[in-house]
Amino acid sequence: MKIRNVLCFALVAGLFSFKRPADKSYQKLADGVVVKVAKPTAGSPQMVKVRVLADNIVQVSASPVEKFSEEPSLMVLENKNPNAHWQFQERKGKLVVSTKALRVEIGPENGAVAFFDQSGKQLLQENTQGQPAFAPVTLGTTQSYRLQKAFNVAPDEAFYGLGQHQAGLMNYRGWQVDLTQYNSVAVVPFLVSSKNYGLLWDNNSITKFGDVRPYQPLSTLKLYGKDQKPGGLTATYAFDPKTGKAPIVRPESEISYEFLEDQKEFPQGYKLDGGLMTWEGFIESAATGEHRFEMPSSGYVKVWIDGKLLLDRWREAWNPGLSVFKHPLQKGQKHAFKLEWNPDGGVSYLALRYLPPIPAADQNKIAFSSEAGDKMDYYFVHGQNLDDVIAGYRQLTGAAQVMPKWAMGFWQSRERYKTQDELTNVVKEFRRRKIGLDNIVQDWSYWKEDQWGSQEFDETRFPDPKGWIRELHDQHKVHFMISTWPKFYEGIDTYKEFDKKGLLYKTSIKEQIRDWIGKGYVSTFYDAFNPEGRKLFWDLLNQKLYHMGIDAWWQDASEPDILSNASIAHRKALMNPTYLGPADKYFNAYVLQHNKGIYEGQRNTNPKDRVFILTRSAFGGLQRYGAATWSGDIAATFEEMGRQIPAGLNFSLSGLPYWTTDIGGFFVENKYDRGPMTPDAQEEWRELNTRWYQYGTFTPLYRSHGQFPFREVFNIAPEDHKAYQSIVYYNKLRYRLMPYIYSLTGQVYHQHGTIMRPLIMDFGVDKNVQNIGDQFMFGPSLLVNPVYARHATTRSLYLPANTGWYNLYDGTYQKGGRQIEADAPYERLPLFVKEGSILPFGPELQYALEKPADIITLYVYGGKDARFELYEDENTNYNYEQGKFATIPITYHEASKTLTVGKRQGDFDGMLRNRTFQVVYVQPGRAKPLNFEAKPDATIAYSGEAKSIKLP
CATH class of the missing domain: 2.60.40.1180 (Golgi alpha-mannosidase II)
Incomplete structure (x- = not known):
């Protein structure tokens, strides 16, 4: 690098000192240091920048070229006045940046960064072995890079956060986490460690975390049929018995029906509806050790290896969910394998892939891998505890507001109230029965069938929406939330208004993709990355709805879900290009920009009232826009309820404090909504809802929603049934706790507090809590232990050590640090x-x-x-x-x-x-x-x- 170029770089970067020893160069900045890597290799950074943003927060940037992209972060707010005191020195061949809380070392030869606390204990260290940090990639006509960064971690370290993922994992150690926005997956690329630090990965593209090796198809294993002949598993496609057709049997080496595009891969003439598929035989690996399997699936699926049932779940056919499981395999040994799939619908989805054992050299390594970016940016946040770490995240990305007090009460919702009278009568029934209610929700399709995106009520079913909402407010003392989508039917007036300004994604229009309503209508979404698009969308909501007295916004399909179950490549094409550039680079950030427009629009229109948004996705920084997230269109099963608990806890650890599920689950099995329920199904339905209401009482937002059967307590069970009595008991308890709950809401803003608290937050010194994902603290005092198994009357739980515990109901006391079998009668959760x-x-x-x-x-x-x-x-x-x-x-x-x-x-x-x-x-x-x-x-x-x- 010539001296002239260095000086030019110094001027551009605002540097105030420059030093260039024989074997390295670096420039000291007002808030950190820039290092020109002395011995870069192919794919490694050319430049590394370390900025001190606070005593406990450091930004690390790396560039594949000798300058840094100036593109601003969507997640992180600009910090113009960092207030940390720091020092810089050369020490033993390292460049060292020190604050009161941290020591950061940069290796001048390769740019590798390591983080230490002030006692000198290493917290995290970049690993420069393995995959290159930067790999060139062409996105249409745009040049960018695939990014990957690995870190060395401690053997006993656990990892959390990263948004909301529903595979049932609490501690992500040893697993791969797919950070791709999807209905029931909410991406927040903020990682939290049991060692009291966090890492915000500032990238907007699809990302993997953890063990980022690509999952392998089954075909990379040796496969044998039922008869032990090599070449593939024995696949049996049995038709609906009513057809009288003989099954199709053939050898197969892959199971890959994951996306809409894969539906054509089923055997010719095979119909899923009423069918049953099995894959049987033996699998053989070239490695010994624990193999991890990943399965997106819908319908009923069971998996056995070596006769052990590893997965048994149901998910609605139209909305697959991800499962993971693991099993040890011996090199060169055949292991019996069976997969049974009832697709439970005419279109359904299934795939299976695996990861071989983690190599010994990588056992104590984690990584982030992103599809696209012009530079690598991450933020390291250290704290004395995880509350400090979350406070640091919010210092970077924005404070979470105090939600309106009414939002902390009970919300009733249904998919959907079809007329204004239907909704009003539900509210009246709550008031007649004296059951607490603060918010009633009008879900989608209140418009005329062919007018999605008009934001106008169908006057035949909602003849006086303004008067109706006024009645709800004035007479029934309830707030009103409405569902809006960033979606527009082709040809309607609002579509034309957005289209003439170039604010719509047009691929779905060109492809004439039809949705599932009536005859099927062609639609698309607006480009929320465009500031003019955000403004116009708010203007639409304001003119058509807000003036009527709308209290809160439900932002559905905000991933964005332009076409459900399309392949990832197709999903990106459907939102390409964005105002900022290729969809590959910005795929995960749509929800942030969409809700930004609504929040800023309402605050500018009416600075008086707190914005409240419920949205189906999330991203880093969403909390600053008055938004909460719900866990998507989940299944109404005990097993699915169990998965909600670690999903919500990791969401809280991601720094976003407001989260909720559809109490009771959104979509139900046929036994609940296809004709009259059997007595057993009805009692199971009541018990499921009872247990879910019990759990939901102690989530940050307390909300019931779902498809038929109706979810109002009086539609679940009669007053003399223990289900009804338990649900009403917890409703009353929630309202009794309002001084406690609203104080927690105040702490969210004023002290960056967290309402729903994984045990690792308050009892991290107790190693027994690291993997507990089905218990949590609600605020500082209440230990909540949901029950998510049918017929359970007890549940095993852990009382954290170094403190004692009182039973809330009877006041009895016992010491912590032990596993107990707690009473869990139908009517109560422990x-x-x-x-x-x-x-x-x-x-x-x-x-x-x-x-x-x-x-x-x-x-x-x-x-x-x-x-x-x-x-x-x-x-x-x-x-x-x-x-x-x-x-x-x-x-x-x-x-x-x-x-x-x-x-x-x-x-x-x-x-x-x-x-x-x-x-x-x-x-x-x-x-x-x-x-x-x-x-x-x-x-x-x-x-x-x-x-x-x-x-x-």
Whole structure:
């Protein structure tokens, strides 16, 4: 590199010092250092930049050429004024950047970066062996690079986050995670480690994490038929017995019916509907060790290896889901194999592939691999705990707002209310039965059949939408959410308006792809990467809907799902090109830009009311746009419910605090909706919904939704049934907990808090919690243990160590650090309170803003010191951003048995000045059941000044 070029580079980069020893060059920046790699190899970085953004946050950028792409991040907000103090020095052949919290070392010869805490303990180190970091790729007429970066990690390290994935995994160690947006997969490329650091991979394209080796087709194994003849498994395609046709039997070496395009690969003349397929025989590997299998599937599928049932699940035929499983194979040994598939529909999907054992040299290595990018960018975030790490993520990508208080109450939804009277009658029934309800949801197809994208109500079914919504607000005190899609039918007026400005993706129009409505209509989506497209979409919502009093937006199909189950290549073609460039480069970021437009549009139109968006996907930074995510169109089974729990916990660890599922599952098996249910099916349906409602009570957003059968509690079971009684019990408990829940919502914004907390967050020193994905903390105090097996009356669970635990219902105490078999009768899920907790309960409510919590019952669980901060604000506006909120610190001192309700801090309009705290004191050996009618142990009249009492 010539001196002239170096000086030019220095001027462009804003450098203030330059040093070039004989064997290396680097430039010190105002916020870090740029290194020109001394000995680059093919595919390695030419330049590496390390920027210090905070004491605990460092950005690493690498470029395949001698300059850096200036394209701004979509995820990360610009940080113009980093406030960290840092030092730079050369030490033992390394370039070292140090802050109060981190030491970062850069190898000048290869640009490899390593991260250490201030004690000198290595946290993470780039691995420069193996695949090149940059591999040129041509995307249409655009030149870009495939990116890959590996890291060395500790042998006992566990990994979490990365959004919402529904394969049932909590700890991703040893697995591959596919970061591709899809209905029920939400991508957030933020990785969290059990070693208290996070890594935000700033790339918008399809990405793999973990063991990023390509999955192999079955044909790379030695395959044998049932008769042990080599060449393939014995595939049997049995027809629907009604046809009387003999099955088709043939040897096959691959199972690959994953996408719409693959449906033509079935044997000629074979019809899936009513059919049953099996693949049987033996598999033989060239390696010994644990093999991992990946199976996208729909319908009923079972897999056995060596006679062991490894997978048994059902998923709706039109929306496959991913499963993973593992099994040890011996080199050169035949292992019995059987796969049985009932597609349960006329179109269905199935594929199976595998990864051989991880090589010994790669056992302690993870990697990210992305399809496209002009540079490599990632952010390293360190913390004393995982709350610090999530706070760092939000410092980079934006704070999550305080959601409106009503959004923390119960939502009722259905696919779908077909008339305004149908929806209103549901609300009336909730109010008649005095069951809490805050939000009613109008799902899709409220428009005329051929007018998708018009955002106009069909007046024959919704004759007075504005008056209707006003009635819901004024008479029934319920909020109204509506579903909108970024989708437009060809030829309608709104389509023409977007089309004339070049704001639509046109591939689906050229291909004349028809959807599933009526005769089938041709449609496409607008380009949300285009700022003019975002503005026009909000203007459409504002003009057609918002003025009617809409409270919240349900953004469906925001992956974007232009054509369900199309191949990945076809999906990219359907959104190509975007305003920013090739869809390959921006595939995962559509949801972020789409919701950005709605959030910014509503805040500009009406700065008074908090935006609330529910969307079917996610991406890094989504939390800054007033958006929550639900887990997509999931199956209504106990097995699927079990998968929701780790999916939601990893979503929370990704830094996005607001998440929910369709309570009861979205789509059902035929036994539930094809004619009258049998008595057994009806009881199974009721039990499934009961268990799901119990779990859903303790997710950040409490929401029921699904296809027929109807999901309202009074349509699930009669009042004298234990299903009804349990669902209503937890509804009342959720509303009683509103002071606790809304305080957690305040912490989300003011302290970057997390509501639904995997055990690794609060008990990370206890190694037993690393892989627990079916228990979690709801806030700091409640240990939630969902039950997701039919007929269960107990469930095995772990009580984390170094603390004690109270049964919420009866107040009994036991020590932690052990596995127990907890009572789980039909009507209750096991709930425990952490020793040293203060739980505030408010009055019984029909909706969140029905009345102020002028009497709060404080359950104080002794044994350790305790603290809780009660948070309040104006509930529905953004004045809290300007400081209009109040907090009341409440502390308990174990040694003196003293409870202190501290001095109130802050003020806001309408604040409750005086209230009463009723105190119930629970101690080890002095159990007290949860009973809101019981006489309190003490009463505190509170007017804002600190008060202390000794507890008996």
